[in-house]
Amino acid sequence: MKGIARHIRLGRVAAFGLAAFFAAAMLSGPAKAEYADVVINNYADAAGMRPAVFPHWFHRIRFRCKVCHADLGFKFKAGGNQITMAKIIEGQFCGACHNGEVAWSVENCDMCHSGIPGTPTHFHGSTVQRLVAPPYKGLDATKQVK
Amino acid sequence: MNIERRGAWFRLPRSVMGRLLAVGLLAIAWASPAVANEALWSRGLHFQTEGDVVPLAEDGIHDPTNQAVVKVLQEPVEAMADFPRDDKGIIDWVKVLDQGMINPRKSLKGDEEMFPTDFDIVFTNTGSMPNVRFPHKPHTEWLTCANCHPAIFLPQKGGNPITMSAIIEGKYCGVCHGKVAFPPTMNCGRCHSVPRQSPGLR
Secondary structure, eight states: OHHHHHHHHHHHHHHHHHHHHHHHHHHSOOOOOSSOEEEEOSSTGGGTSOOEEEEHHHHHTTBOHHIIIIISOOOSSTTTTOOOHHHHHTTSGGGGTBTTTSBOOTTOHHHHSOBOTTOOSEETTOHHHHHTSOOOOOOOHHHHOO | OOGGGTTOGGGOOHHHHHHHHHHHHHHHHHHHHHHHSSOGGGSSOSSOOTTOOOOGGGSSSBOTTOHHHHHTSOOHHHHHTTOOBOTTSOBOHHHHHHTTSOOOBSSSSSOOOOOOOOOEEEEOOOTTSOBEEEEHHHHHTTOOHHHHTTTTSOSSTTOOOOOHHHHHTTOGGGGTBTTTBOOTTTOGGGTSOBOOSSOOOO
16 A cells, blocks of 8 residues: 555656746747748947848738848848958948938947847748758857858 | 635645746746747738738838838838738738729830630649649739740640649749649639549548
């Protein structure tokens, strides 16, 4: 009799532990940014700015892919265009539109530089990001700026 | 512990309650580093499926202390609430464009034309899966030839050793699909849409 009671008790302990584990795992559900946001942090963190967040969804409602990726020369690679503020102000990349004529101008720092500080350059939630890319090991500013 | 206690677990002896609490706390402690090690930005998908409404300030990448995030930037749901979705609940951008819900410019000033090309390629080397039909038409409504040819796809029949693993690694179709277009891991039938001539091996 005593043996059975002990088994029941152990079973309860184990069940409670399992329940607590799943509760803890579920409390922190996945974050989901909307459609294809790119965080660009090639230089921002090192320069003391928030990383820039590029929302693909907002731009593809207004432009075909081809306009930026063929006409303006944006490569299909997150962080692969080495965009600097100097280039933007000269009218390259974002600066082709964000010049106060087609779209708002560069003095609205916070509208692009809106990311959480320390977030690395990445394509948010992409299949590569989730299934292939190795886990992030912390920001190394010296390696970021090349 | 006598038999009457069964079914009244809340009246367990103190020693057992203590053990329950300890195991619970241990389990939480064990589970949370696995979650905490993975930063918020590195979780989630690159799109929201139907019914998901995540404000910018809570999406894991936008800084909620940034005034523009809270006050200026448009919330995605505001722009895309009515967009048609595929049977997995992912926004179907081809339909969005076809139905005229959006009219994205074809050049910076909007004064150029697209050159849509209407021919399909059927890939038959698909193992036991239905064959893949690649339709040029919806792609060329968005893109120009030089976006894909020749850097991503050689414009040559059989010239591109496309595999699912290459796509998942972000090559070939995976340059866009899994980033800005529907992912290779959720809706097989949108590409594998042509019935096989012969039954596949299962």
